[in-house]
Amino acid sequence: MNRLLTRRSVLSASVASAAAAALAACSSPSAPAAAAARILPTDPLIADFEARRIADGTTVTQQLTAAPFNTKIAGKPVSTWGYNGSLNGPLIRAKTGDLLDVPVTNKLAEGTSVHWHGLALRNDADGVQGLTQEAIAAGTDYGYRFRLAHPGTYWYHSHFDMQRERALYGALIIEDPKEALSYDQEWVIILDDWLDGITGTPEEVVEELSMGMDMSGGSMEGMDHGGGGGMDMGMKHMLTGATSDYLGGDAGDVKIPVHLFNGKPAQE
Numbered sequence: 001m002n003r004l005l006t007r008r009s010v011l012s013a014s015v016a017s018a019a020a021a022a023l024a025a026c027s028s029p030s031a032p033a034a035a036a037a038r039i040l041p042t043d044p045l046i047a048d049f050e051a052r053r054i055a056d057g058t059t060v061t062q063q064l065t066a067a068p069f070n071t072k073i074a075g076k077p078v079s080t081w082g083y084n085g086s087l088n089g090p091l092i093r094a095k096t097g098d099l100l101d102v103p104v105t106n107k108l109a110e111g112t113s114v115h116w117h118g119l120a121l122r123n124d125a126d127g128v129q130g131l132t133q134e135a136i137a138a139g140t141d142y143g144y145r146f147r148l149a150h151p152g153t154y155w156y157h158s159h160f161d162m163q164r165e166r167a168l169y170g171a172l173i174i175e176d177p178k179e180a181l182s183y184d185q186e187w188v189i190i191l192d193d194w195l196d197g198i199t200g201t202p203e204e205v206v207e208e209l210s211m212g213m214d215m216s217g218g219s220m221e222g223m224d225h226g227g228g229g230g231m232d233m234g235m236k237h238m239l240t241g242a243t244s245d246y247l248g249g250d251a252g253d254v255k256i257p258v259h260l261f262n263g264k265p266a267q268e
Helices: 009-025 032-037 043-053 202-215
Strands: 059-062 064-073 076-083 092-095 100-106 116-117 141-147 152-158 167-173 189-192 260-263
Touching: 059 092, 092 100, 116 141
Parallel strands: 059 100, 064 100, 092 167
Antiparallel strands: 064 076, 100 141, 116 152, 152 167, 189 260
């Protein structure tokens, strides 16, 4: 789920670039009308539209505390960051029409935010720092409150730098009260490609990937997938020559030491 520089990461970067270009266009002198018409996260229209959502449920409250904590992964002591001291954040379960109330306490040494992945929700609660809100500063609190309009299986995660590559994520289940639930068992499974505290940190991997792109002139072709020594110096996290039929031939660029299933290695 959290493989570094995967298609998700590339797409996220593309979306961010497109959003930046769109904002620049809106603020350019040639488009004053567009800039004036743009709806900001603080615009009263956001609250007006939120008031029109279905509101026949209850209030579901879940406290999240983002903080460093110590744990063991594959028998090895690991220091990482997470929500409420766990490798998986708490499972949040609610129904359409409910009001989700999530107070967040940031005990990290840097800013953070919480993004509700895949949800159609009020813009000022989307949790994208620098776009829909300012980052939750270290040592401060913030509250997310929004109506749940669409049932489904979602996840929430930090949207600040590389934090979601640690344990700052969790599952969100929104049930449809009109759906007749009929099944023998229910499993909520979170998959995570994990390396933090095992072979290094996410930041080290990003630095190595950046070095590889610099050496290859901006492409990943210089990663020397043929197994040569061109990229071996100082590249302890990189794969060379790895293939996978399941991934279209390319097994990726990063060595993943542990694959977690609900916070535990597959072997357990």
